[in-house]
Amino acid sequence: MRRLIAAVALAAPALLAMPAAAGAVPAVSAVPPAAGAVPALNAVPAVARAGAGPGAPDVPADLRAEEVSFRGGGLTLHGTVLSPAAAGVPRPGIVLVHGAGGGTPRTALMTEAVAFARQGMSVLVYDKRSAGYSLFERSYSLLADDALGAVAALRARPGVDPGKVGLWGLSEGGWVAPLAASRAPRDVAFVVLVGANGHTPLRQQTWAVAAGLRRAGVSGSLVDRAEPAMYRMIADAGLFPEPYHDAEGVLAAVRAPVLGIWGVHDLLTPPAESPPLMAAALERGGNHRHTFRYFAGADHAAHLTPDGGVTRLPELAPGYPELVGSWVRDVTSGRTPATGTSGPAPVQAVRTVPVEPSAxxxxxxxxxxxxxxxxxxxxxxxxxxxxxxxxxxxxxxxxxxxxxxxxxxxxxxxxxxxxxxxxxxxxxxxxxxxxxxxxxxxxxxxxxxxxxxxxxxxxxxxxxxxxxxxxxxxxxxxxxxxxxxxxxxxxxxxxxxxxxxxxx
Structure with missing residues (x-):
């Protein structure tokens, strides 16, 4: 019955490429960098590596790359560990968790991986699973198992301090990373979230589409009635995976320090509502170690944007990698980070509204x-x-x-x-x-x-x-x-x- 509903009523819509919808992101545009944009973080000439696998990316010459495989939620996943080329004392490690989209390759996050490695960390970025992940099927629990498998692999790498490995999650990864951290508090030393959301995925996705319509000048029953009712019906039919994921409840169970980052022009998750909602959830669980920061001129993924979040440039927001690097060094050295929210005011013209299950x-x-x-x-x-x-x-x-x-x-x-x-x-x-x-x-x-x-x-x-x-x-x-x-x-x-x- 559910599949028949989908075929007749919706023709398998691509609306779940989020978010969110849950967390879709605009493609990188060929638009030239805006005035004042920082140079591309991967501008150092790249060198190919002998014996690299088919999914292995090229990396800058100032970094060292190693291919790894590990067991996730019932699958063997493959990734790359980027580290500073110079040897030294065991360094912190960070695992990057993708946003929405099945089978997303590790290369999609290489800008972030390179930037964080240059901050003195070992960075594991892996190819996201496609098995068990589609428009109509996905499990944050399974994705969290994948992330924890990556954490275990990175903790075992030479040169990595196993007590200083954490998670970074983008968009949909902002629901997955806290879930993984709540399950393994002894293994996950910190959590960094970018474009994350404290609302349910269904509420986030409904808001993102409605806000986009209103931003384009649409008003009336299409945006006020038809759009939210359509998403409720999709969720009721079982065609919207994880619609009522309890993000607040998961955050309340996280004990690791949390760094939250948002672009002021986030069009896919409500940037004004998310930090206070997430801070309240962490505080309810007794976690007072949370630092939230907005970045000017940045989009959902904290990349620069020349047009209010519609177009994504390759460059990360100035100061974003440095903030992650300094914050990780502080929390993994026992120094308590500043608690609170800072940065310019975000742009969110329309508030979210609750999206209850259909009667x-x-x-x-x-x-x-x-x-x-x-x-x-x-x-x-x-x-x-x-x-x-x-x-x-x-x-x-x-x-x-x-x-x-x-x-x-x-x-x-x-x-x-x-x-x-x-x-x-x-x-x-x-x-x-x-x-x-x-x-x-x-x-x-x-x-x-x-x-x-x-x-x-x-x-x-x-x-x-x-x-x-x-x-x-x-x-x-x-x-x-x-x-x-x-x-x-x-x-x-x-x-x-x-x-x-x-x-x-």
Missing amino acids: GWESAPVQFAALGVCLAGFGGYGLVAAVRRVRRAGPASGRVSRAAGLLAAAGPVVMLGFFGYMVHVQRASAKLADPGPLLAGRPLPWLALQILAVVAVAAGVRVAVAWGRNRALVRGAERARTALLLAAGAVFLAWAVYWGLLLP
Whole structure:
């Protein structure tokens, strides 16, 4: 049933490439660096390494790289350990945990890995699993097992102090890293979070898409009603993995020091709400060692952005790697870091709203049943009309309004067009794309669906009035198909109100 709902209603939308949705990130753009941008952190000439595996990246000449394999949550995973080339006393280590996306290669985080290695750490970055990870399936518990497998591998490396190894998590990794740290407090010495969120993944993703629409000038029922209702239905159908993950509860169980970092132009997680929410959760658990910092001109991943978070540049925010390096040195040397939040004020125009599970009357099975009733009623009426024309049986009784044909045609166009358009909206929003031309705050396709929905309802009223006047004179199959059409029209009316097609 769940897969059928997905196929008919959503056509396997790419909205979970988050976040979040949970935590999708814009692609690096070819836009030239903004004025004042710092030089690329991997500007040192890279050298290829003999014998490197197919997933092994090239690394700068001032660093040393070693390939590692380790067991995660039932899989053997592969990664690279970057370290300063010069030997010395055992150094701190940090494991990088990816954001959303199955099979993300280690090369996606090489800018961060190089920057942190230059701060005197050994950095393990690994290829993210694809097995057991998809739009419809993922487990933060399994991802946390992968991260802990990487921690164990890094703690065992020569030159790494096993008591000074921690986790860094980006976006979705901001839910995974704390979960891993809460499970192994003796193994994880610290936690660094970038673009992390204290809300549930479903609330985060719903906010990110709605905020993007509002930022583009969209208003009204599309963003106020249809978008959050669609995500609730997706979660109810079991098609949104980990929708109600208890981020606050997990944070309350973390005992290691936590460094949180956000770009002021984070468009994928609410930057103004996250630090106080996460600080409160840590404090409830008795963890007073948390340092939170905003970076100016930075996006969701703390990379520089020239346009308010839409475009990601390759460069990290100035001072970000240095903050991570100095903070790790302090906490692993027993020095207590400053507690609190600092940096410029973040940009968050719209607050998040709670996204509760669907009530029974609006659940995914009910939505699917409503769709089935409507398509059967509308389609059945049209099919009989087509058969009559083929057989040249003459027109159906004129005592029932000809508006029946209009209702039978407009209804399915609105319903199928609605779901198709919502898939498009969510895909475009996940890519931070413009929704297109607007009229009175409504994208033109949405406005067209609303107008067509009004036409269908008006035609249904006309059919109902004609049916009431002439019902006794309508016989046989004509009576049955018209009654079914009216039933479909009544369901359509309730459906269109629920999804906001008949609301301002």
